[in-house]
Amino acid sequence: MTTRARGPGPLLVIVPAYNEEGAVGAVVREVKEQVPGVAVLVIDDCSQDATVAKAREAGAEVLALPHHLGLGGAVQAGYKLAFELGFGYVIRVDGDGQHDARDIPRILAKLKESGAEMVIGARMGREREQWRGRRLRALGTYFFRMVLRPILGKPVHDPTSGFVGVNRRALALFAASFPLEYPEIEALVVLQRRNFRFEEVPCQMRPRKTGRSSITALKSFSYITHVLLGVFVNILRYDGRRRRRGSGSSAGTGGGG
Amino acid sequence: MDRLLHVSAGVCLLLLVMVMVSVRRSHIRVEYSVTWLVAAAAMLALSLARPVLEYIRRLLGLPDTPLAVFLLGSAVFLVVFFRFTLIISRLRDDNVALAQRVAILEYHLRSLTGHES
Numbered sequence: 421m422t423t424r425a426r427g428p429g430p431l432l433v434i435v436p437a438y439n440e441e442g443a444v445g446a447v448v449r450e451v452k453e454q455v456p457g458v459a460v461l462v463i464d465d466c467s468q469d470a471t472v473a474k475a476r477e478a479g480a481e482v483l484a485l486p487h488h489l490g491l492g493g494a495v496q497a498g499y500k501l502a503f504e505l506g507f508g509y510v511i512r513v514d515g516d517g518q519h520d521a522r523d524i525p526r527i528l529a530k531l532k533e534s535g536a537e538m539v540i541g542a543r544m545g546r547e548r549e550q551w552r553g554r555r556l557r558a559l560g561t562y563f564f565r566m567v568l569r570p571i572l573g574k575p576v577h578d579p580t581s582g583f584v585g586v587n588r589r590a591l592a593l594f595a596a597s598f599p600l601e602y603p604e605i606e607a608l609v610v611l612q613r614r615n616f617r618f619e620e621v622p623c624q625m626r627p628r629k630t631g632r633s634s635i636t637a638l639k640s641f642s643y644i645t646h647v648l649l650g651v652f653v654n655i656l657r658y659d660g661r662r663r664r665r666g667s668g669s670s671a672g673t674g675g676g677g
Numbered sequence: 678m679d680r681l682l683h684v685s686a687g688v689c690l691l692l693l694v695m696v697m698v699s700v701r702r703s704h705i706r707v708e709y710s711v712t713w714l715v716a717a718a719a720m721l722a723l724s725l726a727r728p729v730l731e732y733i734r735r736l737l738g739l740p741d742t743p744l745a746v747f748l749l750g751s752a753v754f755l756v757v758f759f760r761f762t763l764i765i766s767r768l769r770d771d772n773v774a775l776a777q778r779v780a781i782l783e784y785h786l787r788s789l790t791g792h793e794s
Contacts, residue, residue, distance in 0.1 A: 485780045489773055497777040501784060600773065 431528055432507040433458055434498035436491060437515030438465040441474050444515045448478035451513060454521040461501065462515065465494040471515075491582075492600035499586075503595040511585040519583040520624040527585040530621050537590035537616035538607075540576070541583030541623035560640060564605055564647070571655065572612050577620055579605045590616060599650055602643055606650040613654060681743050682724045685750070689721035712760055716753045723749060 433451050437444045448460050462475035466488040475482050483501055485494060495512060502510045511527055513519045523541050530539045557580070564579045582604055586594065590611060599606035611618060696713045699705040705713075723730055724746065734745040 481784070483780050483784050486776050489776055493773045493777065496773075497780055500777055501781050504781070 430507055431455070431458055431509045431511065432498075432502045432505075433460045433511050433513055433524065434495070434502065435460065435462045435475070435480065435513050435515045436465065436494040436498065437462055437467065437471050437475065438488070438491075438494070439467045439469050439471060440515040441467070441469040441471045443517040444471050444480075445474040445478040447513060447515055447517050447519075447521075448475055448480040450521040451524065452479055455524050458524075459507075461498055463494045463498045465489060465491075490601055492598055492603035495603060496594060496598035496600075499591055499594045499598065503588075503591045507591070508588050509585060510591055512582060514582045518626055520626060523583070523621065523623040526621050527583070527623075530619055531585050531587050534619050535587075535617075536619040537587055537593075538611055538618040539585040540578060540581050540618060540620045541585075542576075542578030542581050542620040543625050544577045544620065544622040560644060563644070567648070567651065568605065568608065571609060571651065572618075576608065576618070579608055581623075581625075583623055583625075599654075602647050602650070605647050606654055609651050609654045681746060682727065682730075685746055686721055686724035689717045689724060692717040693721065709761075709764070712757050716757045719753055720750055 433455070435444065435447055435451075440447075444462060448462065451458065451460050460480040462471070462480045462482050464472050464475070464482055464484045466485050472482050472484055483497055485497060489497070498512070499510060509528060509531055511524055513521065513524070519541065527539050527541055530536070561578060561580050565576060568576050568579055584604070584607075593610070593614065593616070594607065597610070599610070608618060693714065696705065696710050696717065700707055700710045723733075727742075730742055730745055730749075733749065734742050737745065737748070739745050739748070
């Protein structure tokens with residue numbers, strides 16, 4: 421099977437995975453079960469375990485990176501391939517099983533009906549309450565919500581969510597330029613600086629099935645510093661280019677990679 | 678004071694020799710050795726030309742010459758580090774793009790040959 425775009429607005433589900441042999445197969449099977457006929461592409465970030473084999477066994481196609489690039493580099497590789505293959509919509513589902521595939525059709529519907537370039541599957545309301553136990557993450561998310569609100573001009577409930585759908589306009593942008601290290605928050609700023617829109621859809625989040633999150637308590641300070649710096653660099657980068665061009669055009673590239 | 682300048686000159690001379698040997702053994706590419714050679718030569722010249730160092734010290738309003746040597750050395754090597762940070766950043770971007778391209782080409786190749794494993 422080849423992951424080719426079929427007809428107008430076909431959907432590709434991408435699953436970035438690094439050492440997720442325990443979960444990736446179930447994730448792929450669940451996506452295929454909930455969205456019959458959908459193309460699923462696992463982007464293997466040079467795992468040392470059997471992630472590639474498990475993904476292929478489950479029926480996914482695999483984009484295998486030759487060495488470890490980190491989350492942003494892996495996701496961007498998927499965006500690049502999706503753009504080349506002509507897909508109209510791409511939804512990213514994490515390879516650790518935290519995202520519920522039953523929410524994919526709702527994200528796709530929101531992308532189509534709203535015309536927004538990005539739709540985030542967000543923990544909202546009751547769902548956020550269930551995550552209260554993870555205080556560090558909740559605190560970080562709250563901090564970034566406060567930072568991003570004036571920058572984005574509207575509230576964002578879950579800026580760190582990796583359950584994200586994009587349309588072809590955002591795909592073209594991200595294929596050319598995408599933050600490399602911690603992409604979720606910076607990507608929002610990159611979109612906003614180009615006057616692209618984003619929407620949020622309340623979604624179910626589950627505890628990861630196996631393995632451990634790449635964002636540990638010890639890495640949190642580094643995470644916050646990097647992301648804050650990335651946010652402000654993206655703002656400065658865009659404004660600098662706009663001034664040099666001497667126009668208000670929203671075109672251009674930003675972010676790393 | 679003289680001892681400090683002699684030590685500084687000796688270190689710069691050692692650096693020059695190390696860079697030259699590394700270039701000769703192809704451990705450092707010629708284009709990247711130029712920055713180190715210029716920096717080491719500049720510091721060596723300053724260490725040997727005491728009147729120039731005194732002039733710079735007075736120009737900067739510094740109380741003593743050792744501080745001038747230290748500050749000038751720091752400034753020169755900060756510029757070197759900055760230049761190499763630029764180079765590393767560019768190489769990192771190129772490396773990511775190259776790895777992504779290799780993966781995508783392998784994907785296309787696998788699709789064409791139909792050798793799913």
